[in-house]
Amino acid sequence: MKSPRIAILGFAIESNRFAPVATRADFVSRAYLRDTALLADARSDAPVMTPEIPAFVRTMDTIRPWTPVPILFANAESGGPVEHEFFTDTLREFEQRLRAALPLDAVYICEHGAAITTEENDPDGVVFTLVRRVVGAAVPIVATVDLHANVSDRMVDAVDTLVSYRRNPHTDMAERGADAARILTELVDGMRTAVAHVRMPVCAPPTQLLTAPGTGPYAEMIRRAEALDDPRIVNVSIVGGFAFADTPKNGLTVLVTTRGDAPLAAQIANDLASYAWQERAAFTPRLTPAEDAVRLAKITSDDPSRAPLLLADVADNPGGGGRGNTPFVLKALLEHEVRGAILGVVTDPELAADAHAAGTGQAFHARFNRAETTAYSEPFEAPARVLRLHAGKGVGRRGQLAGCSFDLGPSAALQVGGVTVIVISKRHQCHEPMFFEMFGIDIARARVVVLKSRGHFRAAFDEFFSDAQIISVDAPGLTSPILSRFDFKGMPRPVVPLDNIATWTPKARTVLPGSNAIG
Structure with missing residues (x-):
C-alpha cells in the first residue's frame, strides 16, 4: 500500500462533574476544526490545537507517502459535563464525514479521555465505538489520550492501541502523537x-x-x-x-x-x-493551609534576602474545570499586606471590560465576580489601577504551550494593593510565563507569584522556581485535591x-x- 488513507478526528475535553456545563461555545472558542482547516492548523507554525495531531502529521510525512483525511477535531478548556445535544451533533458529524471518506486504511483518534456529558458517562467510548462501527473490524485504529483519562472497557475494545501521555506536566504530547503515527504505520503493514x-x-x-x-x-x-x-x-x-x-x-x-x-x-x-x-x-x-502559605508569603515579601515563593492555587485550576476566579488567596494577600506579588490568571470578562473602558493608568473600583454565580466564585471588590492592557493573544514559549497559539481574550494587568493581578476574558489555566510577560512583567523580580494552576506550570516556571520554592495551597475550589x-x-x-x-x-x-x- 503506497499511500494509505488515514482519517484524523477527536473530541477532547476533561470534564469535572462539579463544574458548570461546557457548551458548544467553549469548543468553538478554543478549537473546532473541520476538513482542510484541521490539516492547515496541524501544519501551521503555531497551531491552536494540542500538539498530538501536528506531531502525528509531521511524523507520517516523514515515514511514507500517505493521504490525510481530516474529519473534525473539537477541543475545549477543561470544564463541566458537556451539553449532550452538542455532543450528539458532533457524533453525527463524525459519522457523516467518516462514511463520506470511506474507504479508509486507518484512523487516528486524538481525545483527552476524561469527557462526560450531561447524559453520558463515557463519551470517549461512544466516539471510539462509533469509529469502529463505521470503518469495520479490519481497519487499524490508534487513539491517544491524556495521562488523566478515565479508561473504559469499550475504549480499549474499540481500538488496536491506546497511547497515553507519560509526563505530568504534559510536555510529551507531541512525542505521543509521533508514537501513534509509528504504531499505526506498523498496523497498516500487518502487525496485530x-x-x-x-x-x-x-x-x-x-x-x-x-x-x-x-x-x-x-x-x-x-x-x-x-x-x-x-x-x-x-x-x-x-x-x-x-x-x-x-x-x-x-x-x-x-x-x-x-x-x-x-x-x-x-x-x-x-x-x-x-x-x-x-x-x-x-x-x-499533603497541602499547606492557606493561612500558613500567606504568612510565608508575607515574610518573603518583607525580606528581600529570602528566596521568592510560588503559591499554587491548586483548588481553582481551570485545567481541571475550576473557574479561575476564586478570591480567597487574593483576599488573604491583601489582608496581610503582601507586596511585590503577581497573581494570575483571573477569569473575569466583565472586569477585563471595565479595565479596558477605564484605560491604562486609570484608577477604578474593581468588582470581581459580579456576573459569576457558580460555587466558590464569591463577589469581591477593591480599589484598582490599570497598569496595562492587552488583546490576550500570543504564542507560548515554555512548557506545555511552547509554540502553541493562545487567546485569553481582552486582558488587563491591575494593581490591587501590593498585588499585580492579571485578568483575562477566556478561561485558561495559568501555566505559561507569557501570560505575565505579555504585560511587560518580569517574573524574576516578583517576591511572590500566585498561579491558578495545579501542576502544569512546573514545566514552564522552573526557570524561576525550584521545587523547594513551590507551595501547593489548601484553599476552596472545584479542583481541591x-x-x-x-x-x-x-x-x-x-x-x-x-x-x-x-x-x-x-x-x-x-x-x-x-x-x-x-x-
Missing part, C-alpha cells in the same frame, strides 16, 4: 496487537500524579514501564485518571500493548499495578485515598487480536 489492562481501585487527586523522578509511585510506575526492553512490547501506558469526572470507569489504569503476546501483556500490567498498590499511601495529598470535600456518586467505591482497603489483587483483562468491538 494484544492488549491487557487493569483498572485499580485508586482515584488519586491530580497533585499526586506528577512524573518527575522521586515524586511518588506514579512516577516510578512510568519509569519502570520505560525501562522495559522487549521487542514484543508496542506500548505501555499508565493512565492516572481524573477523579473529578466521578464515573464508574474512574481508576488508575495500566494498559499494555504487545505484538500479539497476550500473556506478556497481562504479566506486565499486573506487575506494575501490584507495585503501585503496595505504595498506595502516597496517593493521599482533598477529595473528601466532594459528593461523589458515580465513582466506584471503595477507592484509595477516600477509603481504607486492606487487600486487592490485580487481574488484567485481555483483548486478543481481532476481538475489537464493532457494536
Whole structure:
C-alpha cells in the first residue's frame, strides 16, 4: 500500500462533574476544526490545537507517502459535563464525514479521555465505538489520550492501541502523537496487537500524579514501564485518571500493548499495578493551609534576602474545570499586606471590560465576580489601577504551550494593593510565563507569584522556581485535591485515598487480536 488513507478526528475535553456545563461555545472558542482547516492548523507554525495531531502529521510525512483525511477535531478548556445535544451533533458529524471518506486504511483518534456529558458517562467510548462501527473490524485504529483519562472497557475494545501521555506536566504530547503515527504505520503493514489492562481501585487527586523522578509511585510506575526492553512490547501506558469526572470507569489504569503476546501483556500490567498498590499511601495529598502559605508569603515579601515563593492555587485550576476566579488567596494577600506579588490568571470578562473602558493608568473600583454565580466564585471588590492592557493573544514559549497559539481574550494587568493581578476574558489555566510577560512583567523580580494552576506550570516556571520554592495551597475550589470535600456518586467505591482497603489483587483483562468491538 503506497499511500494509505488515514482519517484524523477527536473530541477532547476533561470534564469535572462539579463544574458548570461546557457548551458548544467553549469548543468553538478554543478549537473546532473541520476538513482542510484541521490539516492547515496541524501544519501551521503555531497551531491552536494540542500538539498530538501536528506531531502525528509531521511524523507520517516523514515515514511514507500517505493521504490525510481530516474529519473534525473539537477541543475545549477543561470544564463541566458537556451539553449532550452538542455532543450528539458532533457524533453525527463524525459519522457523516467518516462514511463520506470511506474507504479508509486507518484512523487516528486524538481525545483527552476524561469527557462526560450531561447524559453520558463515557463519551470517549461512544466516539471510539462509533469509529469502529463505521470503518469495520479490519481497519487499524490508534487513539491517544491524556495521562488523566478515565479508561473504559469499550475504549480499549474499540481500538488496536491506546497511547497515553507519560509526563505530568504534559510536555510529551507531541512525542505521543509521533508514537501513534509509528504504531499505526506498523498496523497498516500487518502487525496485530494484544492488549491487557487493569483498572485499580485508586482515584488519586491530580497533585499526586506528577512524573518527575522521586515524586511518588506514579512516577516510578512510568519509569519502570520505560525501562522495559522487549521487542514484543508496542506500548505501555499508565493512565492516572481524573477523579473529578466521578464515573464508574474512574481508576488508575495500566494498559499494555504487545505484538500479539497476550500473556506478556497481562504479566506486565499486573506487575506494575501490584507495585503501585503496595505504595498506595502516597496517593493521599499533603497541602499547606492557606493561612500558613500567606504568612510565608508575607515574610518573603518583607525580606528581600529570602528566596521568592510560588503559591499554587491548586483548588481553582481551570485545567481541571475550576473557574479561575476564586478570591480567597487574593483576599488573604491583601489582608496581610503582601507586596511585590503577581497573581494570575483571573477569569473575569466583565472586569477585563471595565479595565479596558477605564484605560491604562486609570484608577477604578474593581468588582470581581459580579456576573459569576457558580460555587466558590464569591463577589469581591477593591480599589484598582490599570497598569496595562492587552488583546490576550500570543504564542507560548515554555512548557506545555511552547509554540502553541493562545487567546485569553481582552486582558488587563491591575494593581490591587501590593498585588499585580492579571485578568483575562477566556478561561485558561495559568501555566505559561507569557501570560505575565505579555504585560511587560518580569517574573524574576516578583517576591511572590500566585498561579491558578495545579501542576502544569512546573514545566514552564522552573526557570524561576525550584521545587523547594513551590507551595501547593489548601484553599476552596472545584479542583481541591482533598477529595473528601466532594459528593461523589458515580465513582466506584471503595477507592484509595477516600477509603481504607486492606487487600486487592490485580487481574488484567485481555483483548486478543481481532476481538475489537464493532457494536
